[in-house]
């Protein structure tokens with residue numbers, strides 16, 4: 001028995017209480033009181049309160065029959081309210097605990113097994129055939145496997161989730177070392193969902209290093225806006241062939 005339940009049972013046992021303790025409950029309560037100094041202290045002060053309340057009541061000129069009725073009514077109502085509150089709380093605590101444990105169990109059971117072989121194999125595949133890996137990933141993520149421009153996927157150094165303005169969004173990263181300048185040039189292609197971003201301004205933007213532009217606005221079809229961010233003057237170095245001017 002825990003202290004919460006003991007408190008309820010103690011309330012029932014008060015001299016003026018409803019007195020509806022089963023012998024089993026009474027026994028369990030006694031056991032708890034013998035072991036729990038906190039609860040026996042509460043019981044003692046409750047009894048002391050009852051004694052002084054009874055004393056006060058005796059000194060108030062109320063007709064005897066009415067007095068007893070009043071006292072019984074109050075304590076019964078109090079006890080009911082207390083029981084409801086305590087049982088409710090105890091039940092909710094137990095339920096919350098069970099839910100958390102079950103959720104925790106499910107989450108733990110659903111954890112993927114880490115397999116070094118399969119990780120190495122996957123990375124092999126990505127290296128050998130980046131075009132295949134990218135298409136696989138796009139399909140898995142629920143996107144069209146075709147990108148809106150003919151990117152040179154040999155330059156793709158990473159794909160997955162990238163932080164964009166506080167959100168984690170799907171994207172691809174391309175890098176190459178410009179042999180003339182010795183500078184590493186980078187391009188990111190982000191697949192921004194219409195549902196997650198607003199696009200009040202679709203104009204290209206330029207900072208000292210980066211140019212960003214909407215590569216393809218597919219909001220009508222897939223709800224995706226393809227945004228590129230790149231360090232080169234044009235996106236061309238990241239494309240396999242030059243198809244058409246990107247506007």
Ligand SMILES: [Zn+2]
Pocket residue numbers: 002003006032036038039040
């Ligand atoms: Zn206790």
